[in-house]
Amino acid sequence: MSRLVSRCLPVLALLSGCGGDRTPPGPVVPESAPVATSRSGMVVSGSGYATEAGVRMLARGGNAVDAAVAAAFALAVAEPTQSGLGGRTQILIRTAGGTVHGIDGTTQVPAGYDPLRAPQGEHGHGAVGIPGTVAALTRALAEHGSLPLEVVIAPALGWARDGIALPAGEAARLASVASELDRASEVARLFLGADGAPLPSGATLRQPELARVLEAVATGGADAFYRGDIASRIAGDMAANGGFVTSDDLSAYRAEDSVVRGGTFHGAEIFGSYLPASGVTVIEILQVLERVPLRGADEREWAGAVVESLLAGFEDRELG
Secondary structure (H helix, E strand, O other), rough: OOOEOOOOOEEEEEEEOOOEEEEEOOOOOOOOOOOOOOOOOOOOOOHHHHHHHHHHHHHHHHHHHHHHHHHHHHHHHHOOOOOOOOOOEEEEOOOOOOEEEEEEOEEEEOOOOOOOOOOOOOOOOOOOOOOOOHHHHHHHHHHHOOOOOOHHHHHHHHHHOOOOOOOHHHHHHHHHHHOOOOOOHHHHHEOOOOOOOOOOOOOEEEOHHHHHHHHHHHHHHHHHHHOHHHHHHHHHHHHHHHOOOHHHHHHHOOOOOOOOOEEEEOOOOEEOOOOOOOHHHHHHHHHHHOOOOOOOOOOHHHHHHHHHHHHHHHHHHHHH
């Protein structure tokens, strides 16, 4: 079985206990679960919903890429503040033969971006780049998966359409930004109650518009997102609200090959992708830490060595 690591993809779930294809509302896997082990496959994610989506793919005979892509699409439904179709995705895949592949689905700067008209900070349509998640996930599935896209997206689609029980962490994050939301916006309509208050933990969250987008991608692939009606609506919304992403930007987007490099840490072989991801930086940090004499070090000394290694690695990253 191939293995995949992605920034989208920590709750553990055993392969056993999988349900059918119909995805019911409400969590199937607890948001917090004890460490588990399995001899037949395991899915690791930050969401019980995403974990369950991946587990269902393994139960259908899918491989690790099928499971990871299903989990990533489910995260867009279960954790909209953390992961979404409008974001970016970096993927590493190690095949059974030992070859490591990288897919760079980062956001890209629109061709017409004008820094003089762009907003200061991270808010507003003008701060939005060309999204790469859909392109990266569909490419990973097409090149390394074994199940059809519509099967892999089915759990996420069902939860977007039928609803989820809003996880506590997501409810807290939504509450923390509720005061910044325009009450007339689509975001407020989806994530605030009729009284304008943020949805509480456990409330049913339905996302019918997202369900329609997922359905289109399930049947039409990445083209359904980057070209045609969805792309036109994205571009129209951008133009009407000071954004820079156009239909041409979307149609020209491609998920590229990542630059992948390997290294070792205490004899273990490790791989990571280069900028804009930080995989190579992590390898460098580990190798710096490996050279620090920590035998007999107490907790304070160990923590200090980790911090210094992190600072050195990310300072080098900033220097390019």
